Amino acid sequence: MPLKFKSFNSEGGAIPFIILLASLGLLAFLVISNIFNFKDTLFNSLYPKPSSRASLILTPDNYGFNAGGVEESDPQYLNAISLARDANIGWIRASGNGCDWGAVQSADGKPYNWTKCDSTINNIVNVYGRSFLHNVFYSVNWCSASPPVGTLNVMGQVIGQADLVKAEPCDYQKYYDYTFAFISRYGSVEHPEKAYTKTNGYAKGWIKYFEMGNEPDGSGAMLYYTYGQTAPAYTGTPPADLQQKMSEHYGHIVQQTYQAVKAADPSIQVVLGGLIQGSKPAPDFLNNILGNAPYTTPYSIKGYFDIMNYHCYCNLSGADSKFDQV
Numbered sequence: 001m002p003l004k005f006k007s008f009n010s011e012g013g014a015i016p017f018i019i020l021l022a023s024l025g026l027l028a029f030l031v032i033s034n035i036f037n038f039k040d041t042l043f044n045s046l047y048p049k050p051s052s053r054a055s056l057i058l059t060p061d062n063y064g065f066n067a068g069g070v071e072e073s074d075p076q077y078l079n080a081i082s083l084a085r086d087a088n089i090g091w092i093r094a095s096g097n098g099c100d101w102g103a104v105q106s107a108d109g110k111p112y113n114w115t116k117c118d119s120t121i122n123n124i125v126n127v128y129g130r131s132f133l134h135n136v137f138y139s140v141n142w143c144s145a146s147p148p149v150g151t152l153n154v155m156g157q158v159i160g161q162a163d164l165v166k167a168e169p170c171d172y173q174k175y176y177d178y179t180f181a182f183i184s185r186y187g188s189v190e191h192p193e194k195a196y197t198k199t200n201g202y203a204k205g206w207i208k209y210f211e212m213g214n215e216p217d218g219s220g221a222m223l224y225y226t227y228g229q230t231a232p233a234y235t236g237t238p239p240a241d242l243q244q245k246m247s248e249h250y251g252h253i254v255q256q257t258y259q260a261v262k263a264a265d266p267s268i269q270v271v272l273g274g275l276i277q278g279s280k281p282a283p284d285f286l287n288n289i290l291g292n293a294p295y296t297t298p299y300s301i302k303g304y305f306d307i308m309n310y311h312c313y314c315n316l317s318g319a320d321s322k323f324d325q326v
Helices: 014-036 038-046 075-086 115-128 161-166 172-186 222-226 240-264 285-290 316-325
Strands: 064-066 091-095 132-136 207-212 269-272
Touching: 075 115, 091 115, 091 207, 132 172, 172 207, 172 240, 207 240, 240 269, 240 285
Parallel strands: 064 091, 091 132, 132 207, 207 269
Antiparallel strands: none
């Protein structure tokens, strides 16, 4: 006998069939989702979690501003940092103005003079009232490996008096001693054995970060200021041998800085000078100072810094590209 199928009509015959199909579909979904974590995948696709980069901008500590290039006693500067405080910006990058090595020690063998530096840091602390990052260069006029002022560097540029502090120091131990003294005085750890920490009237324990130089793979590279012109000047990427020396000089500074800072105050974070991560003058500077293959260096920075720092004057895609490089 041939099978006969009952047709569904408008009186409701289709409703039980639709309910049955829906129930079977729901049951199948629950079984599959429990086996393959399908529901978690679906939920995450509908409601994605913020990326790690997005989550980095949610606290005041992730915002800061650069305060170099002006006198810390300037009323406009003090007003600017008070506005930063009111805006809940978490940190300030301060540099120079009485705290650089040459300002603290004017000649070899002379005692440290902290008067101007005390004033600088007190002004920041009194107005800003938060911890901050301090940035220093590597050398002083009386202890610089730079060629003489007025001569040409490897780029064919005339070396000026202000360039001497950007060259390799003449003696890394003297640089270490200054860095240790600075952190001993302004860090949070007491050093009663040091005479220069016994004076009063200065803010102690506010510096939380210590940065070495500025854009060491770019305009702040010691390469520019340590070597004189011995051949026709170049304007592009330095030769491989000079890139190697460039990275070794900075690696040596990083190692000395890290050891001096941690010996004086282990809580202070050592920050690399902001890398530009560009094509000039040293496109592979980061791999070089890390000693990553195929590069080898006696002054690898691995284990000698706490925070990687790079500069990005770029759009979001440019920032992503630099982030990925790091």
